[in-house]
């Protein structure tokens with residue numbers, strides 16, 4: 043038996059830590075050659091909210107200051123649809139990836 | 151000439167599979183289009199599958215279906231920043247068939263099985279097939295456009311079961327894009343642990359399962375909740391938060407689930423685990439008032455696409471999805487007999503929903519989403535205060551019990567305005583029972 047006052051016993055280490063990128067590496071994606079998320083970049087330039095940068099659980103959207111524009115790493119999209127709901131300007135043309143492509147859960 | 155079926159179903163989740171199974175069992179010609187590589191490959195839930203409907207459709211399905219555990223233990227926790235108070239209910243009678251009709255499932259496995267059952271019953275299941283739109287004849291829906299060669303397929307009726315992110319119900323003109331406050335974003339990890347560890351840690355035996363729901367300060371004081379469900383040899387660990395709350399407070403979902411897992415009362419339940427998968431999915435929790443119109447000429451909406459999720463503490467979606475799928479199938483069968491697929495004929499579906507638990511519960515809990523939105527203190531001040539009271543109550547000291555109780559009363563009165571607490575408790579009834 044383990045005694046908590048005597049510190050952790052073997053086998054009871056804390057849950058392993060993983061970064062988001064490492065977690066996404068565990069998910070199976072069948073990546074298509076073209077993005078299924080098309081942004082209207084003009085609307086994005088005028089957008090001050092940039093809800094997409096916050097909302098995405100996979101952090102698909104990144105603001106690139108130098109360009110300046112939003113880049114879309116559609117390869118890691120979990121297809122939850124939250125960005126489409128969050129973007130008030132309607133700048134995201136959200137299409138389902140081609141049949142069989144995109145996220146493919148083993149557990150779900 | 152395009153192919154023609156009695157019924158086309160879009161989406162092979164619980165709603166679509168239930169409809170397909172029912173229609174095919176009755177000898178109707180039915181085709182199901184599913185965009186994923188296999189049914190379930192795009193689907194994620196907590197998830198407890200509530201199975202009253204499924205058990206009628208396929209009696210004793212648990213003998214063959216890939217269910218993980220039957221839920222005997224339910225635990226409701228209130229978290230403050232670093233403490234926890236919980237109600238823990240363990241009912242051993244739920245270990246007898248039909249296992250209280252609540253099973254933990256992993257949807258990539260379960261949906262695949264369910265779709266196979268529909269296929270065995272005679273439904274045609276086409277995977278890797280995205281439906282992009284409808285074929286119409288004078289506003290009446292007569293078929294669908296599938297993103298593939300020769301992808302025009304006709305039918306008497308289309309059952310739309312494309313889930314929470316239902317692009318097609320918008321295309322059909324039945325609704326606008328849902329508002330951010332009506333949609334919850336769920337983020338979940340699968341964390342593997344040996345079966346024995348799970349049973350020891352959650353006090354389970356012989357296939358029993360636990361469902362732990364966490365309220366209060368799960369998400370740093372913002373509206374939302376956390377959960378841990380036990381599967382055979384892994385845990386489903388996740389959070390849910392309205393998209394509007396994430397947006398308004400600049401909360402990143404990936405960070406929120408990390409914070410939840412690190413809460414002292416949560417992290418100890420996850421020790422020794424390995425992360426196996428990460429996923430996200432929306433839940434339509436706008437309740438009754440956010441529901442779209444459910445029918446139009448040639449079209450019926452089922453499950454999440456129709457907003458059929460009970461937004462109360464019960465958190466049911468799977469059984470509403472399956473019930474609506476079965477009702478839609480029955481309606482299409484009757485419509486075919488009469489040769490009438492008009493909206494008027496298909497509205498028999500809505501009547502069936504109204505006479506069942508589906509719309510009765512949706513109406514009963516119609517205010518739940520609004521109540522939760524209007525009482526932010528439920529997630530921050532109340533849990534802190536409750537746990538502070540409990541801390542004072544349980545603190546061992548040399549003060550007399552009279553002194554301790556006096557201190558308790560003073561502390562409580564000072565912080566929580568009584569009238570507002572009473573008002574909130576009164577309203578909370580509408581969420582709980």
Ligand SMILES: Cc1cc2nc3c(=O)[nH]c(=O)nc-3n(C[C@H](O)[C@H](O)[C@H](O)COP(=O)(O)OP(=O)(O)OC[C@H]3O[C@@H](n4cnc5c(N)ncnc54)[C@H](O)[C@@H]3O)c2cc1C
Pocket residue numbers: 138160161162163164165166183184185186189190192193194195196197198199200279280281282311312313314318336337338388390431432433452453454455458459465466467468469471
């Ligand atoms: C985090 C989380 C926890 C949950 N917990 C619970 C719980 O504990 N208990 C409970 O009862 N419910 C729970 N739910 C809700 C439950 O998962 C849903 O209510 C249920 O899955 C709805 O079933 P459905 O068949 O309507 O939709 P879905 O299961 O989403 O199925 C829709 C299907 O349609 C397919 N599809 C979509 N668009 C297209 C298209 N254009 N062409 C072809 N195919 C398409 C999708 O790939 C998918 O297979 C939870 C949900 C989440 C996200």
Ligand code: SF4
Pocket residue numbers: 081085086087089090091092093094095112128129130131132133134
């Ligand atoms: S996608 Fe929408 S939210 Fe994001 S920057 Fe563009 S307009 Fe703004």
Ligand code: SF4
Pocket residue numbers: 079097098099100101102103118119120121122123124125126430
């Ligand atoms: S659908 Fe979800 S995962 Fe994909 S980009 Fe939008 S928010 Fe991110």
